[in-house]
Amino acid sequence: MENNKKPVVISIINLKGGVGKTTTAVNVAAALRELGKRSLLVDLDSQGSATRSLHRGSVEYTVGDLMFGQSGLEETLISSQVGIDLLPSNIELADYERSLTTLKNYHTYLAKVFKQVSGEYDFILIDCPPSLGNLTVNALYASDYYLVPVLTDFYSLDGIKNITTTAHKVQQLNPELNLLGVLVTRYNVNDKKIVDRQVFEKLQSVLGELLFETTIRVNNPLKDAVINTQDIFTFDSKSNGAQDYAALTQEILNRVGAVKVS
Ligand SMILES: Nc1ncnc2c1ncn2[C@@H]1O[C@H](COP(=O)(O)OP(=O)(O)OP(=O)(O)O)[C@@H](O)[C@H]1O
Numbered sequence: 001m002e003n004n005k006k007p008v009v010i011s012i013i014n015l016k017g018g019v020g021k022t023t024t025a026v027n028v029a030a031a032l033r034e035l036g037k038r039s040l041l042v043d044l045d046s047q048g049s050a051t052r053s054l055h056r057g058s059v060e061y062t063v064g065d066l067m068f069g070q071s072g073l074e075e076t077l078i079s080s081q082v083g084i085d086l087l088p089s090n091i092e093l094a095d096y097e098r099s100l101t102t103l104k105n106y107h108t109y110l111a112k113v114f115k116q117v118s119g120e121y122d123f124i125l126i127d128c129p130p131s132l133g134n135l136t137v138n139a140l141y142a143s144d145y146y147l148v149p150v151l152t153d154f155y156s157l158d159g160i161k162n163i164t165t166t167a168h169k170v171q172q173l174n175p176e177l178n179l180l181g182v183l184v185t186r187y188n189v190n191d192k193k194i195v196d197r198q199v200f201e202k203l204q205s206v207l208g209e210l211l212f213e214t215t216i217r218v219n220n221p222l223k224d225a226v227i228n229t230q231d232i233f234t235f236d237s238k239s240n241g242a243q244d245y246a247a248l249t250q251e252i253l254n255r256v257g258a259v260k261v262s
């Protein structure tokens with residue numbers, strides 16, 4: 001079927017590790033599937049966490065092979081058992097990160113891959129590595145938006161600043177790039193730790209509307225789903241995790257609809 005509509009491309013990014021990037025990329029893709037939207041999940045992290053959370057088997061070709069013309073789209077793309085298409089990764093992607101350094105137009109390789117899939121998907125979600133290296137620059141260059149998951153710790157605001165600085169540099173190459181929002185993850189509303197609440201209020205006052213209203217609560221089924229190679233909606237559709245990611249995805253759709261004219 002011919003479809004000329006371009007997908008909305010969103011990078012999930014934070015240079016800090018363990019803030020919920022992969023969990024967010026996987027489960028927003030799943031929430032979009034629940035709404036009948038087609039999305040492609042791109043694992044741009046050589047840790048391969050997004051790949052392993054939806055795919056049990058081996059990975060023959062990675063997104064890096066595809067970027068460097070070492071494999072074709074069909075042999076690289078994995079149709080996971082939960083109905084989300086995946087451009088996978090593994091440790092070999094780290095070599096490609098290094099190879100990019102010496103190349104002219106090093107930032108354009110992922111965008112070229114997306115030209116091949118344009119029309120097939122409503123959304124492309126990129127799970128970025130916890131660094132601001134060459135692959136992350138490729139992700140931002142290929143994106144319409146970036147979404148920043150954060151924990152409510154003292155360093156979260158510094159982390160956001162580092163990312164927006166990088167994004168401003170990439171915006172000179174890709175003026176279409178916009179911050180979609182900052183998402184508080186693994187938030188424990190009932191936590192007695194006053195620090196979390198204070199940081200949350202600080203984020204609210206500094207970011208205003210750029211902070212998503214939805215917060216992702218601490219929820220163990222989000223971890224258990226990964227162990228079962230499932231997204232949260234397939235694993236436990238009644239969990240708080242499923243509710244939170246459904247609410248976030250609704251907010252994302254509202255924001256994209258509000259900003260994007262297509
Ligand atoms: N809301 C949540 N409640 C409970 N556990 C969570 C939640 N979100 C994420 N986790 C768990 O926290 C860990 C880190 O999450 P995740 O892998 O998504 O972070 P990340 O930012 O992608 O990390 P990395 O930088 O290493 O790629 C994982 O074990 C994940 O299952």
Ligand SMILES: [Mg+2]
Nearest residue numbers: 021022045049
């Ligand atoms: Mg990750």
